[in-house]
Amino acid sequence: MSKRIDVKDLNVYYGSFLAVEGVNINIEAKSVTAFIGPSGCGKSTFLRTLNRMHEVLPGARVEGEVLLDGDNLYGPGVDPVTVRTQVGMVFQRPNPFPTMSIRDNVLAGVKLNNKKISKGAADALVEKSLRGANLWNEVKDRLEKPGSGLSGGQQQRLCIARAIAVEPQVILMDEPCSALDPISTLAVEDLINELKDEYTVVIVTHNMQQAARVSDKTAFFNIAGTGKPGKLIEFADTTTIFNNPSQKATEDYVSGRFG
Amino acid sequence: MTVTAPVARKRSALTKGQLPAFAPYIVLAVALVLGAAILALIGFNAFGWGLVSAILFTIGLVGWSAAVEGGRKASDKLATCLIVGSFLVALLPLVSVIWTVLVNGIPGIITPGFLTTSMNGVTGAFDNKSVEEGTKVLGGVYHALLGTVQITLLATVISVPVGLLTAIYLVEYGNDRVLARAITFFVDVMTGIPSIVAGLFAAAFFFVVVGPGTKTGAVAAVALSVLMIPVVVRSSEEMLKIVPNELREAAYALGVRKWRAILKVVIPTAISGIASGVTLAIARVIGETAPILVTAGFATSINNNVFGGWMASLPTFIYTQILNPTSPSNPDPSSQRAWGAALVLIILVMLLNLGARLIARIFAPKAGR
Numbered sequence: 145m146s147k148r149i150d151v152k153d154l155n156v157y158y159g160s161f162l163a164v165e166g167v168n169i170n171i172e173a174k175s176v177t178a179f180i181g182p183s184g185c186g187k188s189t190f191l192r193t194l195n196r197m198h199e200v201l202p203g204a205r206v207e208g209e210v211l212l213d214g215d216n217l218y219g220p221g222v223d224p225v226t227v228r229t230q231v232g233m234v235f236q237r238p239n240p241f242p243t244m245s246i247r248d249n250v251l252a253g254v255k256l257n258n259k260k261i262s263k264g265a266a267d268a269l270v271e272k273s274l275r276g277a278n279l280w281n282e283v284k285d286r287l288e289k290p291g292s293g294l295s296g297g298q299q300q301r302l303c304i305a306r307a308i309a310v311e312p313q314v315i316l317m318d319e320p321c322s323a324l325d326p327i328s329t330l331a332v333e334d335l336i337n338e339l340k341d342e343y344t345v346v347i348v349t350h351n352m353q354q355a356a357r358v359s360d361k362t363a364f365f366n367i368a369g370t371g372k373p374g375k376l377i378e379f380a381d382t383t384t385i386f387n388n389p390s391q392k393a394t395e396d397y398v399s400g401r402f403g
Numbered sequence: 404m405t406v407t408a409p410v411a412r413k414r415s416a417l418t419k420g421q422l423p424a425f426a427p428y429i430v431l432a433v434a435l436v437l438g439a440a441i442l443a444l445i446g447f448n449a450f451g452w453g454l455v456s457a458i459l460f461t462i463g464l465v466g467w468s469a470a471v472e473g474g475r476k477a478s479d480k481l482a483t484c485l486i487v488g489s490f491l492v493a494l495l496p497l498v499s500v501i502w503t504v505l506v507n508g509i510p511g512i513i514t515p516g517f518l519t520t521s522m523n524g525v526t527g528a529f530d531n532k533s534v535e536e537g538t539k540v541l542g543g544v545y546h547a548l549l550g551t552v553q554i555t556l557l558a559t560v561i562s563v564p565v566g567l568l569t570a571i572y573l574v575e576y577g578n579d580r581v582l583a584r585a586i587t588f589f590v591d592v593m594t595g596i597p598s599i600v601a602g603l604f605a606a607a608f609f610f611v612v613v614g615p616g617t618k619t620g621a622v623a624a625v626a627l628s629v630l631m632i633p634v635v636v637r638s639s640e641e642m643l644k645i646v647p648n649e650l651r652e653a654a655y656a657l658g659v660r661k662w663r664a665i666l667k668v669v670i671p672t673a674i675s676g677i678a679s680g681v682t683l684a685i686a687r688v689i690g691e692t693a694p695i696l697v698t699a700g701f702a703t704s705i706n707n708n709v710f711g712g713w714m715a716s717l718p719t720f721i722y723t724q725i726l727n728p729t730s731p732s733n734p735d736p737s738s739q740r741a742w743g744a745a746l747v748l749i750i751l752v753m754l755l756n757l758g759a760r761l762i763a764r765i766f767a768p769k770a771g772r
Contacts, residue, residue: 213600232657235652
């Protein structure tokens with residue numbers, strides 16, 4: 145239950161501004177891929193093109209191809225909603241729905257789409273998703289309480305549970321730990337390691353140790369200067385990127401000699 | 404290691420050069436006495452006494468503070484005096500209105516049958532009799548209360564869907580297009596429409612569509628909804644705008660369609676604000692007189708049908724009772740009924756405001772643990 149992603153010559157625009165230029169990348173199924181790079185280099189922008197969340201912003205558009213197991217996400221007649229049910233996303237800031245209980249938050253993907261689900265199946269799905277997000281033991285006694293009452297780390301894991309409840313092929317994570325303390329971060333990282341068995345995971349992070357800890361492959365993005373488009377500089381096994389990068393810029397960045 | 408003896412207790416050096424805590428009360432007492440003395444010279448009245456004492460208090464306290472504490476503290480005290488003074492001035496008309504309506508309205512409202520009877524068959528003869536022989540004032544506001552509730556309810560039923568859908572278009576689909584900007588502009592213009600114009604519009608509209616001289620509760624409801632819609636649009640728009648974009652994105656990322664995300668995530672999150680905005684819009688139009696006068700006329704008997712026949716409402720009831728007393732020679736019973744109706748109207752508005760708060764609290768997203 146996971147698919148690979150192949151990106152061919154992708155240019156990403158905000159209106160007439162070219163934000164990311166000429167990305168070619170092949171992301172294997174059932175692997176963890178980390179995107180690293182300085183702020184503003186287009187990592188998050190590129191990530192959002194992988195489930196067509198980029199075009200939610202006014203004026204945003206994309207050129208090129210993103211293939212999900214060979215099917216072009218940007219092909220004619222492709223419904224972005226279908227894409228998003230296959231490629232889930234976890235955001236930087238935990239964003240549980242404030243009007244819903246913990247249980248309803250997990251079931252949001254099902255309930256908001258008005259799919260009929262029996263109570264037994266719903267209970268099973270809630271438990272499976274929350275166990276999958278390492279949150280079940282902490283919330284099993286208060287499933288009917290609002291999701292906004294949880295701690296930040298728990299909220300983020302609730303958002304992950306919500307994302308895996310719709311059973312996507314790929315999970316995108318946009319700096320999922322940047323608002324979390326080290327202990328919650330550890331919980332989320334453990335979770336990513338487990339998710340890899342079933343899903344393709346792509347994670348954007350500013351924390352290079354995190355990239356080194358959780359990812360199989362790492363992509364380094366960089367930007368030549370303000371107003372210039374971001375580019376994919378190097379994409380290789382994580383150990384190669386951190387120990388023996390082929391590009392000077394990558395080496396400077398991972399060793400802290402940036403700029 | 405030597406042990407130093409604790410310093411003997413004295414007045415703290417840190418609080419030197421401050422006015423004692425009781426200073427304002429002393430100044431207030433002096434200002435009141437002085438004010439009374441000055442007013443006694445030019446003829447005493449309570450309002451003048453309050454005004455002169457307030458000025459004297461401000462001058463006294465600020466002057467004393469400037470002498471003892473210095474300029475910074477003095478300007479602080481001056482600002483405090485001005486702010487409290489403005490607050491009292493703003494409060495004065497409000498308290499005065501409520502007091503006057505209570506004093507004049509309670510005799511009307513406690514008359515048996517005031518809330519349960521109409522003015523049907525109540526003639527000047529009864530009023531004359533009640534003044535001359537001291538019998539109870541006949542007649543009541545039942546028909547007007549019923550009319551107000553029905554007209555306002557129908558206006559709400561018209562305005563809320565139109566207003567809410569407009570707000571949804573503006574926030575979720577408008578994208579600052581020409582149409583969206585035009586709607587925003589015209590909604591702003593509509594907010595400033597004089598209510599009589601709204602009434603004339605509704606009257607003229609029904610004149611053309613239904614026929615000359617159409618005066619029913621429904622026409623009045625249309626007039627009121629012309630006034631209500633911009634208020635509903637504005638308040639709902641603001642409420643929808645403050646729903647964090649993250650929630651919309653979270654819903655989209657789960658593969659939820661836009662209209663479902665709006666219906667099930669955005670609106671529920673904003674519903675408490677929308678509901679209280681709607682309630683306040685109702686409170687805004689419930690006291691309108693002019694548009695109802697030209698669209699629903701004024702009836703003296705109970706009319707249960709919003710779509711047929713003239714209909715009374717509380718504001719028009721007050722208006723006619725004061726302007727055309729039932730008994731021209733003895734207007735007192737009429738004015739007692741008018742004040743009673745005014746009190747009923749104020750209570751109605753107050754209940755609506757309380758309702759708005761209650762609704763806001765019930766629907767507000769909970770953050771319990």
